[in-house]
Amino acid sequence: MEKEELKKAIYQLIEQSAGKKKYKQADVIKHFRQQGIPDADTKAAIRELIDAGDLIYTYFGGSYIELGEKRKGA
Amino acid sequence: MTKKYETPLLDELEKGPFPSFVTEMKKAAAKNPMAADELGLLEKSFRDKVTYWKHGGIVGVRGYGGGVIGRYSQLADQFPGVAHFHTVRVNQVAGLFYTSETIKFLCDLWDKYGSGLTNFHGSTGDIILLGTVTENLEPLATILSMNGFDLGGSGSAMRTPSCCVGPARCEWSMIDTLDITYDLTQEFQDELHRPQFPYKFKIKTVGCPVDCNASIARADLSIIGTWKGPIAIDQDKVKDYAKKGMNIQEEIVNMCPGKCITWDGNSLNINNADCLHCMHCITKLAGALKPTPPFGAVILIGAKAPFVIGATLSWVIVPFMEMKPPYQELKDLIRNMWDWWNEYGKNRERIGELIIRRGMREFLEVCGLEPTPEMVREPRNDPFWFWKEEDLEKKPWEEFLK
Amino acid sequence: MPYVIPEVVDVKQRKTDIGPPHYKNFLPPVIQKNYGDWKTHEILSPGLMVHIANSGDKIWTVRVASPRLLSTDTLREIAEIAEKYCDGYLRFTTRNNIEFLVSDESKVKPLMDELAAKKYMIGGIGSRVSNIVHTQGWIHCHSAAVDASALVKVIMDEFADYFTTKETPNKVRFAVACCTNMCGAVHCSDIAYVGIHRKLPRIEHENFKNLCELPTTMASCPTAAITPDPAKKSIKINADKCMYCGNCFSVCPALPIADPENDGVAIVVGGKVGNLRKPPMFSKLAVAYLPNNPPRWPEVVKATRKIFDAYVAGAKKHERVGEWIERIGWEKFFAVTGLPFTFQHIDDWTYAFKTFRTTTQMKWTK
Numbered sequence: 057m058e059k060e061e062l063k064k065a066i067y068q069l070i071e072q073s074a075g076k077k078k079y080k081q082a083d084v085i086k087h088f089r090q091q092g093i094p095d096a097d098t099k100a101a102i103r104e105l106i107d108a109g110d111l112i113y114t115y116f117g118g119s120y121i122e123l124g125e126k127r128k129g130a
Numbered sequence: 131m132t133k134k135y136e137t138p139l140l141d142e143l144e145k146g147p148f149p150s151f152v153t154e155m156k157k158a159a160a161k162n163p164m165a166a167d168e169l170g171l172l173e174k175s176f177r178d179k180v181t182y183w184k185h186g187g188i189v190g191v192r193g194y195g196g197g198v199i200g201r202y203s204q205l206a207d208q209f210p211g212v213a214h215f216h217t218v219r220v221n222q223v224a225g226l227f228y229t230s231e232t233i234k235f236l237c238d239l240w241d242k243y244g245s246g247l248t249n250f251h252g253s254t255g256d257i258i259l260l261g262t263v264t265e266n267l268e269p270l271a272t273i274l275s276m277n278g279f280d281l282g283g284s285g286s287a288m289r290t291p292s293c294c295v296g297p298a299r300c301e302w303s304m305i306d307t308l309d310i311t312y313d314l315t316q317e318f319q320d321e322l323h324r325p326q327f328p329y330k331f332k333i334k335t336v337g338c339p340v341d342c343n344a345s346i347a348r349a350d351l352s353i354i355g356t357w358k359g360p361i362a363i364d365q366d367k368v369k370d371y372a373k374k375g376m377n378i379q380e381e382i383v384n385m386c387p388g389k390c391i392t393w394d395g396n397s398l399n400i401n402n403a404d405c406l407h408c409m410h411c412i413t414k415l416a417g418a419l420k421p422t423p424p425f426g427a428v429i430l431i432g433a434k435a436p437f438v439i440g441a442t443l444s445w446v447i448v449p450f451m452e453m454k455p456p457y458q459e460l461k462d463l464i465r466n467m468w469d470w471w472n473e474y475g476k477n478r479e480r481i482g483e484l485i486i487r488r489g490m491r492e493f494l495e496v497c498g499l500e501p502t503p504e505m506v507r508e509p510r511n512d513p514f515w516f517w518k519e520e521d522l523e524k525k526p527w528e529e530f531l532k
Numbered sequence: 533m534p535y536v537i538p539e540v541v542d543v544k545q546r547k548t549d550i551g552p553p554h555y556k557n558f559l560p561p562v563i564q565k566n567y568g569d570w571k572t573h574e575i576l577s578p579g580l581m582v583h584i585a586n587s588g589d590k591i592w593t594v595r596v597a598s599p600r601l602l603s604t605d606t607l608r609e610i611a612e613i614a615e616k617y618c619d620g621y622l623r624f625t626t627r628n629n630i631e632f633l634v635s636d637e638s639k640v641k642p643l644m645d646e647l648a649a650k651k652y653m654i655g656g657i658g659s660r661v662s663n664i665v666h667t668q669g670w671i672h673c674h675s676a677a678v679d680a681s682a683l684v685k686v687i688m689d690e691f692a693d694y695f696t697t698k699e700t701p702n703k704v705r706f707a708v709a710c711c712t713n714m715c716g717a718v719h720c721s722d723i724a725y726v727g728i729h730r731k732l733p734r735i736e737h738e739n740f741k742n743l744c745e746l747p748t749t750m751a752s753c754p755t756a757a758i759t760p761d762p763a764k765k766s767i768k769i770n771a772d773k774c775m776y777c778g779n780c781f782s783v784c785p786a787l788p789i790a791d792p793e794n795d796g797v798a799i800v801v802g803g804k805v806g807n808l809r810k811p812p813m814f815s816k817l818a819v820a821y822l823p824n825n826p827p828r829w830p831e832v833v834k835a836t837r838k839i840f841d842a843y844v845a846g847a848k849k850h851e852r853v854g855e856w857i858e859r860i861g862w863e864k865f866f867a868v869t870g871l872p873f874t875f876q877h878i879d880d881w882t883y884a885f886k887t888f889r890t891t892t893q894m895k896w897t898k
């Protein structure tokens with residue numbers, strides 16, 4: 057998978073699960089590992105999404121990855 | 131002028147010889163409306179005997195998942211200055227050394243962007259800047275970085291590593307605690323700022339078994355300096371201690387846990403083969419006794435506070451590791467255990483809890499460590515143990531009975 | 533290093549992942565020169581020690597207490613004192629003390645005179661009481677069962693002379709944790725205070741739905757006291773199993789546990805972290821509950837006095853509190869301190885049997 061495509065897929069995963077299931081970074085990596093994506097690629101893609109502010113780390117009794125817009129709303 | 135609250139209960143805590151945190155809050159409150167409301171809110175907690183902080187809200191700086199902790203008052207209407215009262219963790223200097231210039235810089239910065247209240251330091255080790263609002267976070271982090279400072283860790287991340295004063299000012303330090311701390315902090319910047327673990331991971335390094343940073347009780351990974359050589363003895367200095375009134379028999383010989391010291395009133399003798407490396411004699415006879423090389427560190431794992439499986443102290447996983455830059459063996463070990471923990475750890479499960487859940491064997495195998503008696507207080511005392519297929523093929527007795 | 537605080541901040545200039553500055557920039561020249569090459573040290577008075585390097589160089593350290601919570605005003609004052617006597621060099625200790633690092637012997641006395649005149653509390657070095665490690669309490673933590681800074685203040689006021697002058701058989705390390713999270717090393721201190729709850733969390737069924745995840749909340753409970761309540765889309769708590777630890781509240785804000793009338797303070801004793809003589813030890817329960825009585829918690833101070841005085845009177849030189857108790861035995865500890873032994877003192881947790889006395893060896897105290 058191309059990096060941009062992977063980034064989109066990660067964003068969608070988080071978007072679709074918002075309010076239902078919370079993903080930790082390791083959960084996202086495991087999710088894409090099952091689709092054959094190397095851990096390092098997923099990690100790098102997450103990093104870009106976080107740096108751009110599209111996704112953010114949140115803390116609620118443990119750290120998760122959530123949509124960036126949550127921070128603006130808080 | 132900032133708002134002034136009546137604080138009869140807190141005023142009681144300005145009495146007495148110990149420096150008063152209330153006085154500190156009042157000093158800040160005189161200049162800063164956030165600090166003024168914090169003081170008012172605290173008085174109310176004292177009156178009502180409950181805390182008025184709530185959790186929640188998501189704050190931070192772009193790209194990072196930690197270093198800022200969102201804090202909001204339940205009573206924002208009454209105390210608008212603490213509606214937001216976020217905490218910023220700033221990575222401290224290893225060994226907690228500063229110059230006056232640095233302190234003044236941090237003060238100027240915090241007077242401009244925060245409440246003027248600080249903690250030197252939090253128990254993780256960070257400089258704690260208490261109380262700011264969301265809009266100030268990005269500028270604050272930017273100015274910190276322009277001046278060579280960075281945020282510390284929070285959440286499910288590697289926490290800011292910390293250490294004892296070590297070789298900077300302690301004759302007993304057998305490893306370079308400051309350098310190890312600085313080096314690991316730089317090596318693992320990603321793991322510090324981007325919380326990617328099941329839960330927190332603390333690393334604390336101390337130079338000797340005195341453990342001045344309580345690493346064995348407070349760190350998931352405790353690195354404790356130790357030695358293998360004999361204890362060097364300056365007999366004249368020992369005699370000086372005796373002359374000055376120390377009862378060497380009572381205070382040193384009888385208190386040695388290895389029962390390996392003798393004293394005939396003239397010379398002190400240590401049977402180093404039985405020494406437990408506890409530091410008692412060395413600290414009590416400062417200047418007279420000295421550990422000698424080889425120097426290295428004991429690596430221990432797993433300390434945490436009581437929750438979930440109860441309080442634990444760290445336990446030994448590597449009895450002795452050489453500690454020379456770039457500390458590659460240590461870094462490889464840390465990376466291996468993190469990978470395993472990320473793979474199997476549940477949310478809020480510390481690495482020590484995972485080891486207990488899945489067994490030391492799996493952990494040791496993942497880390498490439500052989501079992502040794504130094505890892506246990508005593509062997510197991512129940513008759514129920516596991517065998518793997520590969521164990522059945524091994525015939526160790528053919529070796530050890532030869 | 534000149535520091536800059538620009539008027540206008542371009543946040544795009546922020547550099548990430550730079551880490552802390554290198555410690556070498558903050559070490560006094562005499563430390564840089566003798567780094568890792570120290571020979572010995574002497575404690576000259578309760579707040580003054582000198583470290584001597586193999587080269588013969590010396591550095592004097594003057595230690596004063598701080599309440600850890602510091603205003604920028606006080607920090608500036610400390611910085612100026614350091615400039616006047618220490619070429620600007622100072623450090624902090626793990627236990628929140630401030631250490632002035634003096635390279636010029638002639639400046640030691642004037643420094644100590646000025647600190648004394650400004651009412652700084654000088655001391656804490658050697659076999660005595662040092663400053664107290666503690667958590668945040670009502671100042672900023674939402675799960676605190678007791679305030680931390682206030683307990684530190686009243687205990688340090690009570691034992692101030694053991695910081696500034698008097699000696700104890702060995703170091704006495706106090707610690708305060710405002711709830712059972714125990715962010716500090718409370719479970720391994722000579723004498724420690726833990727904020728505790730004594731009643732079940734209250735379940736706000738309406739909020740539960742919105743704020744909490746069922747599996748996470750159930751998993752957070754160490755005693756498996758939490759079960760689902762499908763009718764209410766919420767949870768139930770089994771009163772026989774709940775230990776009031778507050779762990780569930782930590783993951784679910786709809787389970788508040790704070791209670792002004794029933795929260796309070798437990799005192800635990802006999803822990804240590806160092807490896808000297810005995811291996812590190814956990815603290816054990818001495819007083820199961822004392823009421824929250826702000827602002828000065830007089831019951832807590834008085835109970836501590838009993839323990840402290842019994843230790844000072846009974847311990848051999850170099851024995852920490854835990855070593856003293858181990859030598860005399862717990863039955864004697866309760867006898868000499870006059871503290872009551874109650875049902876709460878007998879463990880009823882999974883490995884409780886490890887703490888039961890499986891021998892006929894005991895001492896008679898009455």
Ligand code: HEM
Nearest residue numbers: 340341342343344413625626627628629662705805806808
């Ligand atoms: C006489 C020599 C000693 C000196 C100069 C010395 C110095 C220090 C220093 C500078 C610290 C950090 C202080 C702080 O954070 O406030 C410290 C902490 C500590 N020291 Fe010592 N120490 C000495 C002897 C001992 C001895 C003999 C013991 C134990 C029996 C001991 C146990 C500790 C412990 C456990 C800590 C950690 C602080 C804590 O309790 O949490 N020290 N010591």
Ligand code: HEM
Nearest residue numbers: 436438439440441712718719754775777800815881882883
């Ligand atoms: C400083 C004081 C304390 C120390 C040193 C301490 C130590 C411990 C230890 C060693 C365990 C593990 C016991 C075992 O192996 O079964 C434990 C478990 C536990 N403690 Fe504490 N404890 C302290 C205070 C408290 C307090 C005040 C509470 C609650 C009011 C508490 C609640 C618990 C709970 C709920 C567990 C069980 C956790 C589990 O094993 O799943 N502790 N504690």
Ligand code: HEM
Nearest residue numbers: 506507508509510511512513514515516517885886890891
């Ligand atoms: C370190 C491990 C073990 C310990 C500490 C232990 C301890 C004991 C003790 C104290 C007794 C009672 C002795 C007596 O009544 O005089 C006992 C009995 C016994 N043990 Fe063990 N044992 C251990 C391992 C084993 C193992 C591995 C087995 C079998 C594979 C075993 C089988 C038995 C049997 C059959 C008895 C006699 C039971 C009876 O008389 O009712 N034990 N053991």
Ligand code: HEM
Nearest residue numbers: 199217252253254258666667668675709710711713714715
């Ligand atoms: C319940 C939720 C809690 C939250 C959200 C929380 C949050 C924080 C935050 C944001 C800090 C950063 C420093 C600061 O602001 O001073 C901090 C520090 C601290 N907290 Fe808490 N805390 C919580 C519970 C506790 C509890 C229960 C304790 C102790 C019983 C505790 C003890 C401490 C201590 C000792 C520090 C000092 C700094 C550090 O360790 O980094 N906290 N806490």
Ligand code: HEM
Nearest residue numbers: 115116117185186187199200284285713781782783784785
């Ligand atoms: C949006 C929700 C929340 C946020 C943003 C948040 C944030 C934080 C942060 C940043 C910390 C400090 C982590 C650390 O550095 O140790 C913390 C700690 C803590 N939080 Fe929260 N928290 C949230 C919800 C909660 C809730 C609802 C509770 C329970 C009422 C809770 C209980 C705790 C506890 C007990 C700690 C300290 C102990 C620990 O780290 O396990 N948190 N929280």
Ligand code: SF4
Nearest residue numbers: 294300303337338342
């Ligand atoms: S832990 Fe050891 S080396 Fe470090 S400061 Fe304490 S006594 Fe010195």
Ligand code: SF4
Nearest residue numbers: 386405406408409411
């Ligand atoms: S270090 Fe401890 S065990 Fe070793 S000789 Fe000294 S007192 Fe004995």
Ligand code: SF4
Nearest residue numbers: 753774775777778780
């Ligand atoms: S307070 Fe502790 S024991 Fe009680 S229900 Fe909550 S998590 Fe379980």
Ligand code: SF4
Nearest residue numbers: 891892893894895896
């Ligand atoms: S017989 Fe009893 S009293 Fe005598 S030494 Fe042995 S245990 Fe002690």
